[in-house]
Amino acid sequence: MNLADYIKTELPKWPNWLTVPLLKLNVFGPLVYGKEYKKILTHIDDGDPEKKLCDIVNFSIANVPYYRKRYKGLSIRSIAEFEREINFIDKDEVMAHWDEFQADGANLLRSVTGTTGGTSGKPLKLVLPQNRYAHSMAFWHKELEWFGWHYDARAVIRNHHLPEKRNYMINPILREIIFDAFRMSAPYAKRCLHTMKIYGVKYLHAYPSAAYQFLKLCHRQSLDTSFIRLCILTSEGVTNEQRFFIENELHIKIYSSYGHSEKLIMAGNCPHSSLYHIEENYGYCELVNTAGKVIKNAREAGELVGTTFINRLMPLIRYRTGDFSSYADSSCNVHGKKYRYLNGVQGRREKSLIYKADGTTTSLTALNLHGKVYEHIDGLQYAQTKKGELTVRIIRNESFSAEDELFLLHFHQEAMGAEAKINIQYVDRLEYQPNGKFLPLISTLNN
Numbered sequence: 527m528n529l530a531d532y533i534k535t536e537l538p539k540w541p542n543w544l545t546v547p548l549l550k551l552n553v554f555g556p557l558v559y560g561k562e563y564k565k566i567l568t569h570i571d572d573g574d575p576e577k578k579l580c581d582i583v584n585f586s587i588a589n590v591p592y593y594r595k596r597y598k599g600l601s602i603r604s605i606a607e608f609e610r611e612i613n614f615i616d617k618d619e620v621m622a623h624w625d626e627f628q629a630d631g632a633n634l635l636r637s638v639t640g641t642t643g644g645t646s647g648k649p650l651k652l653v654l655p656q657n658r659y660a661h662s663m664a665f666w667h668k669e670l671e672w673f674g675w676h677y678d679a680r681a682v683i684r685n686h687h688l689p690e691k692r693n694y695m696i697n698p699i700l701r702e703i704i705f706d707a708f709r710m711s712a713p714y715a716k717r718c719l720h721t722m723k724i725y726g727v728k729y730l731h732a733y734p735s736a737a738y739q740f741l742k743l744c745h746r747q748s749l750d751t752s753f754i755r756l757c758i759l760t761s762e763g764v765t766n767e768q769r770f771f772i773e774n775e776l777h778i779k780i781y782s783s784y785g786h787s788e789k790l791i792m793a794g795n796c797p798h799s800s801l802y803h804i805e806e807n808y809g810y811c812e813l814v815n816t817a818g819k820v821i822k823n824a825r826e827a828g829e830l831v832g833t834t835f836i837n838r839l840m841p842l843i844r845y846r847t848g849d850f851s852s853y854a855d856s857s858c859n860v861h862g863k864k865y866r867y868l869n870g871v872q873g874r875r876e877k878s879l880i881y882k883a884d885g886t887t888t889s890l891t892a893l894n895l896h897g898k899v900y901e902h903i904d905g906l907q908y909a910q911t912k913k914g915e916l917t918v919r920i921i922r923n924e925s926f927s928a929e930d931e932l933f934l935l936h937f938h939q940e941a942m943g944a945e946a947k948i949n950i951q952y953v954d955r956l957e958y959q960p961n962g963k964f965l966p967l968i969s970t971l972n973n
C-alpha cells in the first residue's frame with residue numbers, strides 16, 4: 527500500500543484522541559497532496575486542450591497495440607481530424623481487447639489498478655497512473671475554491687461503515703470527519719450535526735441521498751443547520767426533490783460535479799450557476815447522439831464520450847461512458863465563454879427508463895414534480911417490475927394530505943398514460959444498493 531492510500535483508508539482508524547489535535551493543527555493545506563498536485567493546480571487552466579488531445583492520440587497510435595493496429599501511420603493535428611478518423615470504444619470493447627490497451631513497456635510499478643464500480647454489469651479493470659489522485663483532486667479543489675473552500679474540514683457521509691463503538695472517525699490529513707451513513711437515524715443525525723458544530727465544520731460532503739436523509743432528520747427535529755455553508759454532492763445525480771429541499775428550504779448551496787471512475791471527463795457547477803462547467807484541461811469531453819454524430823447544439827441529448835489527457839499506461843480514447851447529458855442553452859454569468867456547459871448528467875440511460883403500457887418509454891426527468899409536493903414528503907423512489915405499472919414509494923411527513931395523494935396519482939397517471947396502473951406506496955425507508963448508493967428508480971425491466 528502506498529502512502530496516499532494509507533492516508534486515505536488507514537489513518538482514520540486511529541483513535542480520535544490522537545487525530546483531533548492533528549485536525550486542529552491544519553498546517554498542511556495543499557502540501558498534503560504533494561508536489562505533482564501543486565504543479566497541476568498552478569497551471570490548471572493553461573495549455574491548449576486541442577493540442578493535448580492530438581498528443582495523446584498520436585502517442586497512443588505509436589505506443590499502444592490496440593490503436594496501432596487500427597490507425598498505424600496516422601497522425602492527427604486537429605479536433606476535426608480526430609472526429610473524422612478515430613472511432614468510439616466502450617467498456618465491452620476495452621474488456622474484449624484488454625491486453626492490447628496496455629502501452630508498450632508501461633511501468634506497472636508506477637501504476638495502480640482500479641475497477642470501475644457501477645451498479646450492474648461486469649466491472650472494468652483499469653490501469654491508472656499513480657498520480658491520478660493529484661490530477662482529479664486538483665480540478666476538484668479548483669472548483670471548490672469557487673465556493674470559498676480552502677482546505678477546510680469536511681463532514682463526510684458516504685460509504686463508510688464505522689465500528690459499533692465509534693460515532694465518527696477523523697482523517698486529520700485530508701481533514702475529514704467521517705460519519706456512518708448506514709446508521710443514520712434521528713438521534714444519530716443530531717449527534718453528527720452537534721459534532722460538526724463542535725469542530726466548526728461548515729462543509730458537508732456526501733452522496734446526495736445521504737445528505738438529504740441526514741438534513742431531513744435534522745430539519746424534522748428543528749435543529750439549526752444554518753451554519754452549513756455548502757453541500758458537496760458527488761457520486762450520484764442530485765434529484766429535483768433533493769435540490770429543492772437543500773437549496774430552497776434550507777438555503778444551503780450545492781456543489782455537484784460529474785466524474786466517473788475512468789477519469790476522462792470532469793464538470794461541476796459554481797456558486798452562480800447550477801450548470802456543469804466542463805473542465806477542458808481535465809480530459810476531452812464530447813456529446814454524441816445515437817447515430818454516432820458529434821453534438822454541437824444546445825439541448826440535444828447525447829452520450830458523454832471522454833478521452834484521457836493523462837493516462838499513458840492504458841489510454842482510453844473516445845470512450846463512451848454510458849452517461850447522458852446535453853449542452854445548456856445559456857452560460858454562467860460569471861464564467862461566461864470560458865467554459866462549455868452541460869445540463870445535469872443522467873446515469874446510464876437504460877437504468878433510468880420507465881416503460882409505459884404500450885412499450886414506449888419515458889424518463890425520470892419527465893417525472894419532475896413541483897416544489898409544493900416536495901415540501902410534504904421526506905423521500906421518493908420509483909419502482910417498476912412490469913410495463914405499464916409504476917410504484918411510487920413515498921415517505922410522508924406530517925404536512926402530507928389526501929390532496930397530495932390525489933395529486934400524485936393524477937400526475938403519474940398523466941405521465942404514464944390512461945392504461946397505466948399507478949400504485950402509491952407509503953414506506954418508512956427507501957431501498958438502497960448494497961454499496962450504500964441510492965437509485966431513484968429500481969427497475970427489473972432494464973437489465
Ligand SMILES: [Zn+2]
Nearest residue numbers: 796799858861
Ligand atoms: Zn460559473
